[in-house]
Amino acid sequence: MGLLGKVVSRFQKFGGKPEDKNSGKPIEVLDRYGRTLEIDRDEWVNNVLIHNMEKVKDDPDALYNMIIGAMHDGFMQEVLIFSRYLYNIDPDRERSTTVLGICLMHTNRWQDAEELFNYYLASDGPSGIVMTNLAKVYNNKGDEELAFKTLLAALNEDPNQDNGLEWYAALEKEKGGAEAEEAAFKKISEVPGSWRSQLYLARFALERDDIKQAVSIYQTVLQNFESIVPSDFLFQMSGDLGLNGYINAITTMVQPCYQPEVHGIQTGNNIIKALVTLERFDEAKSLVDELFRLDRPDWSETLNFWDSNIAEHKLKNEPERAVNYDEFFYHSFQAPIWLGYNKPFEKFFPEKGVNAPSVIIFGGVVIRDKQNDAGKSSLTDTTGRLSRSIPLGLGEYLQFKTPASVINTICYHAQVGFAVFQRSPDASELVDHAKRLSSKAAVAINFSIHNDGGQVWVEAKVISITSNKSMTCSQPLTEEDGVRDIQVLYDNIADVIKTLSGIATVSPPAWYSFPQKEHVPNYLLRLEQQLALYMDSHSADKGTLYGEHEILQGAIQLCAYMPSSVPARLICAMTARELGEKYPDIIETNADRFAGLNSDLSQAGEMGRLVQAELRKLILRAVN
Incomplete structure (x- = not known):
């Protein structure tokens, strides 16, 4: 299979500065089977990025998401033409103006960016994010007074933009220290609709060990949200509570608002950690399983860690068994x-x-x-x-x-x-x-x-x-x-x-071969897991098995690494069969990957056909 066929998703990045495209650091992607692949940056741009953008260039939402990912990777010049294209077709003029303007600034087209932002403000009216980026243009020109005035106006228009708010607070801190910083957040918190500043005010209260004030701030803001709580709010709230030792508050205030499909792995990670700390292991395991069911390969490393960590803590906290x-x-x-x-x-x-x-x-x-x-x-x-x-x-x-x-x-x-x-x-x-x-x-x-x-x-x-x-x-x-x-x-x-x-x-036999040396450690691991599965499923007292998600993921990936190996395919089939009896939802979650083994990585010969038939049975049993 060619490079384009292998790439399913780019790793998600959470904030931070864009990568330096000249860093030489390869691009990490995930394939259909959840394997991490590293691709040379030039090869990524020429054979993947540009190709994929061409495919979605008439879909504003898809093109926008792809441009944002490329910008995080430092490819500002490479996506500039697509940012211009998005600007011409996107009904959301605010986001397309912002994206194009950022590309212009990062490619040293500051005058073009200034004209673009001012044109938007003149034709479409005030926008917090556009005004914040215009403030960056003024700051680059050395007009700090106009930059500060524009930034403050931007925050009065949209007080919850993280970049602008943190910039403003940092400027105030430079002038007057920590007290001025807190005053800056308090000032913006008074803007109607503000909630991000309140997060920082609650953080300051926690650092003073004033949990009563922090809880009051959180509760007031939470009551103002009409439905779903913003992801940034829950993530920072859970992190600040945890860092300051208020673990129980994470489960009483954050967890009831948490929706895995909306708030994702970051806040989920903090909730799981709190539950484990409080020795509520079954709840923690249940949340891990719920996140696994969302089938996000980029979350697997974190979730696999918690899967084994929870099992280890449960074992340590169990009373010592009187083993006969x-x-x-x-x-x-x-x-x-x-x-x-x-x-x-x-x-x-x-x-x-x-x-x-x-x-x-x-x-x-x-x-x-x-x-x-x-x-x-x-x-x-x-x-x-x-x-x-x-x-x-x-x-x-x-x-x-x-x-x-x-x-x-x-x-x-x-x-x-x-x-x-x-x-x-x-x-x-x-x-x-x-x-x-x-x-x-x-x-x-x-x-x-x-x-x-x-x-x-x-x-x-x-x-x-x-x-x-x-x-x-x-x-x-x-x-x-x-x-x-x-x-x-x-x-x-x-x-x-x-x-x-x-x-x-x-x-x-002609169909048998021992793995090549680079695959031996992984192959031996999957053999041992196959033995653990067999013993667990054939014992009257089950319960010694843990890490079932990683076991199946690993067996599937073994097949992808060794596509012509019949033993690898049999290990996968038997792993799925044993796990499917106890955890049928795991098979359903991985149904597409099993289908890929039978199509993209199908095997020839009677043995190969029998193994594929076994995998098809497992898929049908799971989805019906």
């Missing part, structure tokens, strides 16, 4: 996790003879220089995930590249999730367990992740069941390349298996 260690059990399954329990695809599973030897793989061991408190519950961390994902990856690798039947084994508790051991089992324990799992057991492999002073590595002890001989393979993981190069470890383990047991490698 007899309830831990070893769960064993035929590798790989994404194919072993999936009936439609069994015929593609490599056939193993009745006398095929078995390889049993154990994981879940993390050995640290400073061990955690034994028996304590906690959310998984990177080393914990690796203690499961690396064995899962090897299970898949050996299942398709050897004649052996491969079994992964993991220790699990229905109430607290995966067990992480702080020492490796003895070789005799591993051998005995492997024999109980399979009468054809030939090799047992135990993985352990080591963390010593920040140096992280993985060890795999390979034991021959028949001879009791063993060899150890290891690989550093401290640097990212350690995980990326995990196939080197897998190849070494395969060589050791051949040495100890005579099991040699074979050619895998």
Whole structure:
């Protein structure tokens, strides 16, 4: 797919100065699947921005929004011609005059901007925002007195324009300090319809610890809004209350006015933080889910953070469970996790003879220089995930590249999730367990992740069941390349298996391939999440799973990063199937992305067609 087809939306920016277009900083965009793509600035202008503006140039609203985004990116000269075009077609003369005038000022056409603003004021009448920008022209000419007079007139016309109000207050502060600044806000607050100045007056009251006065100001202004409260008001109000320690007031005053589809992620972020601080975790999670349903990929990073943060706080605040260690059990399954329990695809599973030897793989061991408190519950961390994902990856690798039947084994508790051991089992324990799992057991492999002073590595002890001989393979993981190069470890383990047991490698099925190294860390993460989903959905006592939105988003994006990979597509299908039973709205929210996998990134061959059929079923089940 070409560049234009990949770009769905530009990252939203919230205020601030325009970017320097010569900064060399690439443009960040989101594609259909929520992936962040970086595009060279020149390529963005020539192949995306100009093209998209041409497509919408006869739609004033769409063209205006696109121009504003480009102005924030610093492309004033590039959008000047489109700003002139908007000026000629836009029925909203105030906004088109403002946009064109700003472009003229930023391209050093100050005289043209002055004539434009004065023409508007003469023909259309007073406008606060136009007069504020005219004041900037006068200030640039060095006529500070006329600039100040024009700015003050602009605020009396429209007292709620943030740029003009802050400029005026800053000028007054330069003259008379903090008292003059507060007096400036008080003066503008007396203009009919003013509400932005009151926000600053409430802030000053909060900083003096006068919550009573601040609440009085907020309540008075809120009562004057006829329907929806402006987004800027709720955002600054919630931020000021939080920064000054009045957390409960956010939930009593801001939250009742908050509408996610109107007020967005900024105010929502402050409300969620307040709810978490007050230990109202279920309410916080409910709001996170509501924001996820609005399907804004540019909010995903923030929402995914809160999803895991809420789960972590809930766990810390729960009373310590009296865990019955007899309830831990070893769960064993035929590798790989994404194919072993999936009936439609069994015929593609490599056939193993009745006398095929078995390889049993154990994981879940993390050995640290400073061990955690034994028996304590906690959310998984990177080393914990690796203690499961690396064995899962090897299970898949050996299942398709050897004649052996491969079994992964993991220790699990229905109430607290995966067990992480702080020492490796003895070789005799591993051998005995492997024999109980399979009468054809030939090799047992135990993985352990080591963390010593920040140096992280993985060890795999390979034991021959028949001879009791063993060899150890290891690989550093401290640097990212350690995980990326995990196939080197897998190849070494395969060589050791051949040495100890005579099991040699074979050619895998034509449709199977192990990920290229740049995709390995993400692929292993999704394998581990697939295991977590499987265990959660097949346990009588559910509730150990968290981060369901990121899990599905990650599985979809894995397919986009690896469009020809059948395993990636199967991981996605199985992830969606497991999540869909418990969270059907998540599937519906992502229906368009699933459709894109089947259309833009469709796969050939019988296996590919079966996977796409599975995805279509999931979409139909979600939207019907």
